[in-house]
Amino acid sequence: TATNNADTEDPNSEQLPERTPQQEAEIQTAVQQNNLNETAQGLLRGLTYRTAMRILQDLESKGSTVRNPSAYCSTAARKARQREDKRRGKKTDEGGTGQSA
Numbered sequence: 001t002a003t004n005n006a007d008t009e010d011p012n013s014e015q016l017p018e019r020t021p022q023q024e025a026e027i028q029t030a031v032q033q034n035n036l037n038e039t040a041q042g043l044l045r046g047l048t049y050r051t052a053m054r055i056l057q058d059l060e061s062k063g064s065t066v067r068n069p070s071a072y073c074s075t076a077a078r079k080a081r082q083r084e085d086k087r088r089g090k091k092t093d094e095g096g097t098g099q100s101a
Contacts, residue, residue, distance in 0.1 A: 023049040030056040040070040043077035051080045 019027070027049070031041050034056070044052045055076040059069055066072045 017046075017048045019049045027052055027056070030060070034059060034069045034073070036073055037070040040073040040077070043074050043081070047077055047080055047084070051084070052077070055080065 027044065030053070031044065036044075044055065047055075055073055058076065059066060059072055062072075
């Protein structure tokens with residue numbers, strides 16, 4: 001049985017982490033509840049389920065103290081991606097810190 005219908009590969013896009021439909025639905029629900037913009041959604045989609053949910057749960061725990069949930073999630077997702085890339089041995093930026101001066 002073919003469970004993966006995304007057999008067409010786009011050479012310009014990075015491989016997205018595989019998720020079950022239930023996991024995808026959980027993330028989508030949290031994204032909608034927090035009214036996240038497309039940028040934040042795209043960055044979260046590029047992370048593992050576990051990492052994306054951790055960011056969304058952190059956002060939820062901070063409640064109304066976060067003024068811009070999309071910016072919060074975007075920043076957290078970029079930092080998480082850099083950590084994941086470092087673990088895999090990829091160089092993400094020249095300084096390795098992910099911070100600008």
